[in-house]
Amino acid sequence: MNKERYKEITNEIVPKEDKLKNGITAFIVGGFVGLLGQIIVSVLEGNFDVTHKDATSIMIIILIFIASLCTALGFFDNLVSKAKAGLIVPITGFAHAMTSSMIDYKKEGLITGIGANAFKLTGSVILYGVVSAYIFGIIRYLFFGG
Amino acid sequence: MTINFNNVYLKVAATVAGKDEKEGSFGKLYDRTYDDYYTGCKTFEQSEMKMIDDSVTIALNKANLKIDNIDVIIGADLSNQVTANSYSSIKFNRPYIGLYNACASMCEEFIVGASLLQDEGIKNILLNVSSHNMTAERQFRNPVEYGCPKPKRSTFTVTGAASSIITNEKTNIKVSSVSIGTTTDLGVTDVYDMGSVMAPSAARTIYEHLTETNTTVDDYDLILTGDLGVYGKEILKEYMKETYDIDLKNKHEDSACIIYDRKNQPQVKAGGSGPACLALVTYCDVLNKMKNGKLKKVLLVATGALMSPTMNNQKLSIPSISHAVTLEVVK
Numbered sequence: 377m378n379k380e381r382y383k384e385i386t387n388e389i390v391p392k393e394d395k396l397k398n399g400i401t402a403f404i405v406g407g408f409v410g411l412l413g414q415i416i417v418s419v420l421e422g423n424f425d426v427t428h429k430d431a432t433s434i435m436i437i438i439l440i441f442i443a444s445l446c447t448a449l450g451f452f453d454n455l456v457s458k459a460k461a462g463l464i465v466p467i468t469g470f471a472h473a474m475t476s477s478m479i480d481y482k483k484e485g486l487i488t489g490i491g492a493n494a495f496k497l498t499g500s501v502i503l504y505g506v507v508s509a510y511i512f513g514i515i516r517y518l519f520f521g522g
Numbered sequence: 523m524t525i526n527f528n529n530v531y532l533k534v535a536a537t538v539a540g541k542d543e544k545e546g547s548f549g550k551l552y553d554r555t556y557d558d559y560y561t562g563c564k565t566f567e568q569s570e571m572k573m574i575d576d577s578v579t580i581a582l583n584k585a586n587l588k589i590d591n592i593d594v595i596i597g598a599d600l601s602n603q604v605t606a607n608s609y610s611s612i613k614f615n616r617p618y619i620g621l622y623n624a625c626a627s628m629c630e631e632f633i634v635g636a637s638l639l640q641d642e643g644i645k646n647i648l649l650n651v652s653s654h655n656m657t658a659e660r661q662f663r664n665p666v667e668y669g670c671p672k673p674k675r676s677t678f679t680v681t682g683a684a685s686s687i688i689t690n691e692k693t694n695i696k697v698s699s700v701s702i703g704t705t706t707d708l709g710v711t712d713v714y715d716m717g718s719v720m721a722p723s724a725a726r727t728i729y730e731h732l733t734e735t736n737t738t739v740d741d742y743d744l745i746l747t748g749d750l751g752v753y754g755k756e757i758l759k760e761y762m763k764e765t766y767d768i769d770l771k772n773k774h775e776d777s778a779c780i781i782y783d784r785k786n787q788p789q790v791k792a793g794g795s796g797p798a799c800l801a802l803v804t805y806c807d808v809l810n811k812m813k814n815g816k817l818k819k820v821l822l823v824a825t826g827a828l829m830s831p832t833m834n835n836q837k838l839s840i841p842s843i844s845h846a847v848t849l850e851v852v853k
Binding site (some may be wrong): 377379381382383384385386389390391393398447448452453454455456457458460461463464472473475477479480481483496497 | 564565660662665666667668669670671672673674675708709712715717718722753756760761763765796
């Protein structure tokens with residue numbers, strides 16, 4: 377049997393992922409994470425006399441803390457897999473990826489374990505995040521006057 | 523390549539399994555089960571070593587043997603450097619061979635072990651296979667606490683270890699023939715879809731075994747494949763019909779599909795996987811049925827995806843291998 381015919385057979389039998397359902401789940405859960413972020417920002421601005429810029433930074437730190445703590449407590453992975461991309465795309469997913477890598481390599485030492493593997497999953501995000509920030513920064517500076 | 527044997531028998535088998543397997547279909551049949559992934563050890567890798575240790579102890583007790591009566595130990599697992607078995611072998615202090623054919627290792631051990639038993643100086647060979655969900659997950663995929671959503675076609679690595687002792691003394695269960703499989707690759711690159719990767723090699727090995735032993739599907743009471751999963755099982759059936767014109771009828775079962783209670787354990791998705799999957803099902807369920815006279819001749823087909831994350835990143839497709847062993851009840 378050639379590869380093309382085999383692909384036809386496997387495509388027929390292996391089920392496709394339910395992209396619409398997964399998308400809706402991710403949309404709703406991701407939306408709630410956004411809502412939570414907005415509530416934190418509003419509370420900070422309204423009650424604690426914090427500027428909008430500072431409030432968003434504090435909100436991000438709070439979300440990172442919650443995601444990391446829940447990962448460390450061991451139940452966040454189940455939530456993440458149920459919420460599909462809903463918890464991975466927001467900053468909670470980034471925190472979860474980093475914390476889970478660090479927990480995984482904890483027993484292999486601070487340097488060779490945690491240090492070497494903390495960015496195992498998130499290294500690409502950081503690298504290409506910084507690179508694209510530079511590129512878009514330059515575009516903005518050159519064409520939109522900074 | 524099929525080799526027939528006339529002097530190889532299965533003496534005893536022992537199984538230990540983790541918590542997901544305990545909740546599965548054969549939970550009560552395992553010799554020992556554990557309630558967590560650590561089994562009282564500091565790391566998952568060390569826990570896999572402990573499981574091997576325990577299953578060896580149970581097997582030796584059942585056979586009424588001491589470790590010094592074992593001439594050669596053969597060990598296989600999924601981890602790099604066959605870590606769990608190699609590190610456990612220090613304690614046993616007996617001649618040791620470590621093998622790797624991913625999930626096809628159980629039958630590979632039978633092939634090597636049975637061949638060694640042709641030497642008159644060798645009497646008892648201990649075969650160990652193990653896999654641990656967490657060590658496999660860490661090595662092949664993501665950190666264990668990372669909750670990446672898994673597709674329906676993915677399988678769940680079995681946590682457990684199984685030991686068996688094969689010997690040239692006559693027992694009721696004879697290892698009558700083995701087939702060495704050929705590596706097959708039909709261009710599947712999806713790391714989650716091991717069923718599609720392995721089905722062609724399973725089909726080829728079954729076909730070659732049947733042809734070379736002059737038998738048909740009807741001569742066997744059961745053809746048990748390793749870890750194709752529910753979709754891989756379907757693919758195998760289709761592929762056998764189309765390529766070799768062989769109908770597996772209702773003789774075929776797949777260990778991955780029956781080891782867990784898939785309705786109540788949705789986390790296992792398409793079923794179990796790992797070298798321990800076939801071993802646990804065979805040594806608990808199949809051997810029991812053979813002893814009770816429900817099954818007389820069984821063809822075991824261990825299916826292995828020889829997946830390397832490195833090669834997968836280099837965009838090469840995943841090769842697979844399957845080896846077969848025939849077990850027969852003799853009087």
